[in-house]
Amino acid sequence: MTFESEITAPVTVEVLxxxxxxxxxxxxxxxxxxxxxxxxxxxxxRLGGVDITAALSADVLEALASEALEQLEEP
Numbered sequence: 001m002t003f004e005s006e007i008t009a010p011v012t013v014e015v016l017x018x019x020x021x022x023x024x025x026x027x028x029x030x031x032x033x034x035x036x037x038x039x040x041x042x043x044x045x046r047l048g049g050v051d052i053t054a055a056l057s058a059d060v061l062e063a064l065a066s067e068a069l070e071q072l073e074e075p
Contacts, residue, residue: 009047015068017042041065041072 021037045053
């Protein structure tokens with residue numbers, strides 16, 4: 001028998017690298033204008049001692065990245 005179920009489990013999230021986005025620039029010509037670059041973060045997610053980062057869906061990784069950026073902003 002096989003079935004799917006949704007569970008919640010505590011994971012450890014390690015921030016491997018974080019980069020703050022740069023400010024955009026406006027120039028005198030369109031080719032000299034640059035949009036703001038976004039913040040980025042590289043994560044390693046473990047369940048116990050097992051790396052599960054690659055097994056997580058894009059929306060879960062995005063939510064964890066957002067949470068990590070918030071944590072980095074706190075004093």
